[in-house]
Amino acid sequence: MAILCFIAINVHAQQRVTLKYLLNRVEQRAPALIADSASIAVRQAQAVETRNNWLPNLKLNYQADIGTNNNTAGPYFGFGLIPSNSRGVRTENNTSAVLTNLGIAALDWEIYNFGAYAAQNKVAGSDIAVEQNQFQQSKYKLQAYTIGNFLQLLRLQDYISIQSRNIDRNQQIRRSIQSLAKSGIRPGVDTSIAEAELSKARLIYIELDNQLKQTQLQLAAVSGLPYQAIVPDTVAETRLAQANVPESIVMDTANHPIINYYKSIVDNSRQREELVKKQYNPKILLEAAAWGRGSSVDANDQFNNLSSGWGFSRNNYLVGVGISYNLFDLRHKQLKLRTQKATTNYAIRELDEQKSLLALGVSQADVELNTAKQRLMEIPNQLKAANAGYRQKLSLYKSGLTDIIELNAALNILYRAETDYARARFAYASALFQKAVTGNQVGSILNLLN
Template identity: 85%
Template sequence: MHHLKRYGCAALLLLLAITGHAQQRVTLKDLLNKVDQNAPELIADSASIAIKQAQATETRSNWLPNLKLNYQADVGTNNNTAGPYFGFGIIPSNSRGVRTENNTSAVLTNLGIAALDWEVYNFGAYAAQNKVAGSDITVEQNQFQQSKYKLQAYTIGNYLQLLRLQDYLAIQSRNIERNQQIRRSIQSLAKSGIRPGVDTSIAEAELSKARLTYIELDNQLKQIQLQLATISGLPYQSIVPDTLAETRLISQTNIPGLIVADTANHPIINYYRSVVKNSLQKEELVKKQYNPKILLEAAAWGRGASVDANDKFNNLSSGWGFDRNNYLVGVGISYNLFDLRRKQLKLRTQKAATDYALRKLDEQKSLLALGVSQANIELNTAKQRLAEIPNQLKAATAGYRQKLSLYKSGLTDIIELNAALNILYRAETDYAQARFAYTSALFQKAVTGNQVSSVLNLLN
C-alpha cells in the first residue's frame, strides 16, 4: 500500500510537469525576439542591404584606369586612295600612302598594343558617386528598421488579439457551464412536472449555440497563432500568450505617463529623412557628373608587315614579328558644352524628387503626431471604461443569479432567464473588450511614440 501511494504521487507529479510544460506561456518580448530572428520579410530585407553594400564597393572602384592589351594578325590588301571620310567604326584601317596604280597583292601584318586610359580627375564626381552609394546603404538600412517596426506593431497587435480571444474562450466556457446548469435544472423540474418540456428544448438550443461560439472563437485563435508562427518560426501550438501581461499593464496606472513620445528618432522618420538626404546627395552628383574630365592616355605598340619600306610585297611569312615599335603619352581635358543644358534638366528632375521626399517626411511627422494624440484619447477613454465596467458586471451577475433562483422557484420563465444570462454574457465580454482596448491603446501609444521597449521592460 505504501508503494502504491508513492508511485501514485510520482505519477501525479509527472503529469503536472507534463501539463505545465505543455501550457508554457510565450512572453511578448520573447515572441518579438523570435520574429526579429526568423521573419522571412526581415531576412529578405537584410539581403537587400548586402546588395547595396556590394554596389557601393563597386562604385568605389570607378576611379580605376582601363589598361587594355590587344594583339591581332591580319591578311589583306594595302591599297589606299586619297580623300577624307568618317570612319563610323566600321571602315578598317589601311595605313600607306597612295600608289600610282591599283595593287591587290596580299599583305600579312600583325599588331600588339597596350593602351591605358584613365579619368584622373573629374572635379568631385568620384566623391559624389561614393556619397550617393553610401547614402543608398543608409536608406536600405533604415528601410530594414522600418520593416522591423511595422512587423513589431503587427506582432504586438496579434499577440493582444490572442489575449482577447483567450478571455473570450474563458467567458464562453463559463457560459457553457451556466447553460449546462440551466439544462440540468430544467430537466429536473420537467420530470417533476413543474416546467414544460419545451423549456428543455430551448435550453438545449442555447447550449448548442454557446458551444458553436466556442468553436468559432477557438478557430480564430488558431488562425492568429498560425500567422504568428509564420513570422516567428515557432510551432503555432506553442504560441500561448502570457495572460498575466494584460493584468500587469492594467494594474500599473502610472504607465501612460512614462511613455514620452520620441518621434524624432522614430524608424519611419529616420527612413524618410535618409531618403531626403539621399536625394540631396544625388543633386550634388548631378552637378558634378557633368564637370570637365582630365584624362591620362598612354599606349605602346609594335607592328610588323610583309610589305617593306621600299614598297616591296614579300612572302607573307615575313610579316610575323614586330619591326616597328612606338609609344604615345598624353594628358587631355574633355568637356561637352551641351552638358550645361543636360545638367539643368536633370537637376530640375532631381530637385522635384527631393521636394517630394520632403513632403513625404512632413506627412509622416503629421501622421505620427496624429497617432500619438489618438492613442492618448483612446487610452483615456479605455481607462474610463475599465472604471465603469465592474458596475455593469456586478449588476449583471446579481440579475442572473436572481433570475435563476426565481426560475427554479417557478416565478419566472425560460425567456427571462435567458435574457438575464445574455446580459451577464455581454457584460463579461464587454469587460474583456475593455481590457483589450486599454492594452491595445497603451501599445499603440508606445508603438507610435517609439517607446515599445519601455513598456516591455515593465512586463518583466
C-alpha cells in the same frame, strides 16, 4: 522514455509566451527581415563597386591580319567599323595579299573629374543608409504587427474563457430544466430552448477557437515557433491594466524608424543633386599606349612572302594628358538638376506628412487610452450587477417564479457584461501599445510587464 518525451512536449506546449520573448523571436527569425538584411548586403556590394570606378582601363590587344594594302586619297567619317589600311597612295591598283600583326597595350584613365567620384561614393553611402533604415522600418512595422496579433490572442483567450463559462451555465440550466420537467414543474419546451442555447454557445466557442488558431498561425509564420506553442502570457494583460502607466509617452522622433527612413530618402536625394552638379564637370584624362607592328611589306614597298609579316618590326609609344568638356552639358545639367530637386522636394513633403501622421496617431491613442480607462473603471459595476441579476433569476426560475425567457435574458446580460469587460481590457492594452508603437516607446511599456 517515450512517456517522458511526451510529457516534455506537453509541458513545452503549455508554456506561456511573453510578448518580449515573442518580439525577440520575430526580430531574429522573420523571413521578411532576413530578406531585407540581404538587400543591405547588395547595397554594400554596389558601394564597393562604385568606390572602384576611379580605376583605369588597361587593355591588351593583339591581332594578325591578311588582306590587301591598296589606299586612295580622301577624307571620311568613321561610321561603324571601317578597317584601317595604313600606307600612302600608289600610282596603280595593287591587290596583292599582305600579312600584318599588331599588339597594343592601351591605358585610359579619368584621373580627375572635379568631385564626381566623391559624389558617386556619397550617393552609394546614402543608398546603404536608405536600405538600412528600410530594414529598421520593416522591424518597426513587424513589431506593431506582432503586438497587434499578441493582443488579439489575449482577447480571444478571454472570449474563449467567457464562452466556456457560458457553456457551463447553459449546461447547469439544462440540468435544472430537465429535473424540473421530469417532475412536471416546467414544460418540456423549456428543455428544447435550453438545448438550443447550449448548442449556440458551443458553436460560438468553436468559431472563437478557430480564430485563435488562425492568429497563432500568423504569429508562427513570423516567429518560427510552432503555432501550438504560442500561448500568450495572460499575466501581461492584467499587469497592464493594473500598472501605473505614465500619463504622457513622449514621441521619440529623433530615433523613430519611420522618420529616419524618410530622412534618409531626403538625404539620398540631396546627394544625387550634388552628383548631378559634379558629373557634368570637365574630365582630365590620362591616355597612354605602347604598340608593335609587323608587315610583309617592307620599307621599299616590296610585297614579300607572307611569312615575313610575323613578329614586330616597329615599336611605338604615346602618352598624353587631355581635358574633355561638353558645352551642351550645361543645359543637360540644368534640366536634370531641376528634376532631382523636384524629387527632393517631394521627399521632404513625404517626411513632413509622416511627422504629422505620427503626431496624430499619438493624439488619437491618448483619446482612446483615456476612454479605455473610464470603461475599465465603470465596467466592474456592470459586471457585478449582471452577475447578481443572473443568480437571482436562476434562483427564481428554480423556484418556479419566472420563465425561461427571463432567465435567458439575464444570462445574456451577464455574458454581454463579461465580453464588455474583456473588450475594455483589450481596448486599453491596444490603445496603450498603439501610443507606444507610434511614439517608438515600446521598450518602456515592456518594462512594465517584467
